[in-house]
Amino acid sequence: xxxxxxxxxxxxxxxxxxxxxxxxxxxxxxxxxxxxxxxVVYQKDGQxxxxxxxxxxxxxxxxxxxxxxxALPSAEAVRAWHEAGVGAGGKSIENPPGERTxxxxxxxxxxxxxxxxxxxxxxxxx
Numbered sequence: 001x002x003x004x005x006x007x008x009x010x011x012x013x014x015x016x017x018x019x020x021x022x023x024x025x026x027x028x029x030x031x032x033x034x035x036x037x038x039x040v041v042y043q044k045d046g047q048x049x050x051x052x053x054x055x056x057x058x059x060x061x062x063x064x065x066x067x068x069x070x071a072l073p074s075a076e077a078v079r080a081w082h083e084a085g086v087g088a089g090g091k092s093i094e095n096p097p098g099e100r101t102x103x104x105x106x107x108x109x110x111x112x113x114x115x116x117x118x119x120x121x122x123x124x125x126x
């Protein structure tokens with residue numbers, strides 16, 4: 001399955017942009033300036049990540065059980081991503097970054113919550 005885009009909600013776009021600037025800088029994604037002040041957009045290799053104030057005007061809330069997975073090219077890149085996220089106001093969650101076996105695959109994983117509580121996972125298949 002191919003993903004074209006991922007959208008997460010935010011109640012504080014300035015704080016969210018600072019956090020995602022740090023993460024996506026490590027990943028080599030570019031910030032895409034928008035005419036809409038209620039959206040922050042990044043893109044890489046035809047994939048788009050959007051942070052937005054909810055269109056319905058209600059507060060952004062976190063998906064319980066939801067995770068956004070981001071594939072990175074190495075364990076070192078996963079560690080750098082995690083460090084950048086923590087340094088930019090994210091919260092390290094679950095186990096510290098490291099090797100795990102998931103569905104029979106050996107992976108190097110790291111988990112963060114962004115400033116709005118969205119759960120992110122960076123991984124590299126070993």
